[in-house]
Amino acid sequence: MTVIDTLGLPNTRGRVPLIVAQLVDALGTGLFLPFAVVYFHAAKAIPLATVGLMLSAAALLSLPAGPLAGPLIDRFGPRRVVVTSNLVRVLTFTGYVFTDVPWQLVVLVTVTLCGESQFRPAAAALVAQVADGGQRARWYAMERALRNTGFGAGGLLGSAVVGWGGNSGYTAVVVLNAVSFLTAAALVAAWRPAAVPGRSLPGGAAAPAPAAAGAAPGRAGYREVLADRAFRGVLVTVGVFALCDLALTVLLSAYVIEARGLPAWQPGTLFALNTVLVVVGQTAVARATERHRRPRVLQVATLLWMVSFGLFAVVPGGHSAVAFAGLALGMVVFTAAELLQAPASSALTVALAGERLRGRYLGLEELMWGLARVVAPALFTWLLARGAGLPWLVLALCCLAAVVVLRTLERVLPAHVQRETADA
Incomplete structure (x- = not known):
């Protein structure tokens, strides 16, 4: 067994430019993301309340972008959509x-x-297109580890730039992020996929898949995708997973500092712990679980999230050291759930979609994430104002519903959708 296989890494031969592009993209995003609100407030002199309204309005207005990306991906190929976005x-x-x-x-x-909403499903579709058979989950895991590495390194670099340059530093961070997107676009545009039958064409579009027996003639659309009952169940779980994931960025800091009165250094340390665990463990976990049924892996992830929410909820206020120990344990369990869920969920959607309508399936998955991003801030803060443990209880109940859906999917999905196979 090679070192690459032991680490759970996929075969990257001939696809290194895509990996570098992903890392550059993440590095630039990590530069700006921690300072997004502060940039508009400090560098543009816009009141914080107005900044919040601006960002919420933009998130709401951008919701249709994910579903609109689906037909573009299916028509023009994911590589072109990645470059354009x-x-x-x-x-x-x-x-x-x-x-x-x-x-x-x-x-x-x-x-x-x-x-962003068009980039994410296009990037997922591109991974599905270029990955060797049986290695999609590994590619999604490596992609996630790379993005976390880039976010972390970008955040540190951005802090240094802002600390050095003040308001000019904020502008420099924005310019550097624009340069990172340009560099990533150039790398992906210059890369040419190998002409492998049934995988990709030189232009980056998907090779036509053989028509399924009994498939309806003519142009397929979202009506056909939404008629897939199993996929409707998958979308329910995606919505739950999105809320669970957003609890880390939207809820945890407010809970630790405001609801429990704990020191402000604790959330940042917990985020760093999460990032390190993802970077170190994501690909190895994907390798360890790639032969297991995806709905079963997702059930375990959902149950682990429920345990982590319980640990967060019982953290005592006023006892900093004890509280941090409980929060750190909760974060380890939370991250274990993430490590199981992220590659398995992406691979399940792609396997269920097939190639002909892959863009539309991923576009609807992105819509569920977009809805969660709109709902989560208002929902979590409303619940937190009514009780410190209430958001965690609601999230745990959502997870319980997801487990029920996943158990049903485990019974009805075909074997090739549930497990990674060499000819996937």
Whole structure:
């Protein structure tokens, strides 16, 4: 067994430019993401409340972008959509530098989020297209580890730039992020996939898949996707997973600092712990679980999330050391759930979709994430205001519902969808 196989890494021969592009993209995003709210407040002199309204409005307006990406991916191929979405964000981040008018910034942020919502399903479809048979989960795991590495390194670099340059540092971070998107677009555009039958064509579009017996003639659309009962069940679980994931970024800091009165250094340390565990363990966990049924892996992940939410909920206030020990344990369990869920969930959607409608399936998956991003801030803060443990209880109940759905899927999904196979 090679070192690469032991670490759970996929075969990357001939696809290194895609990996470098992913890392560059994540590095640039990590530069800006921690300072997004502060940038519009400090560098553009916009009140914090207005910034919050701007970002919420942009998130709501960008919701249709995910489903709209589906037909584009299916028609033009994921590589072209990845390149285009990166170029769109080059333009919007450049635009941030030249305006401080709130309504113009709302337009720019909306277009930025549309680019992100089109990038994510296109990137997932591109991975499905280029991965060797049986290695999709490994590719999704490696992609996630790379993005966490880039986010972490970018956050540290961004902090140094802002600390050195003040308001000018914020502008430098925005410009560097635009450059990272341009670099990533150039790398993906310059890369040419090998002409493997049934996988990809030189232009980056999917090779036509053989028509299934009894398939309806003519152009397929979202009506056919939504008629897939199993996929409707998968979408329910995706919505739950999105809320669980967003609890880390949207809920945890407010819970630790405001609801429990604990020191402000604790959330940042917990985030760092999560990042390190993902970078170190994601590919190895994907390798260890790739031969297990995906619905079963997702059930275990969901149950682990329930345990982590229980640990977070019982953390005592006013006892910093004891509380941090409980939070750290909860974060380890939370991250274990993430490590199981992320590659298995992506691979399940792709396997269920097949190649002909893959973009539309992934577009609807992105829509569920977009809805969660809109709902989570208001829902979590509303629940937190009514009881410190209430958000964790609601999340645990959502997880319980997801387990029920996953058990049903385990009974009805065909074997090739449930497990990774060499000819996938």
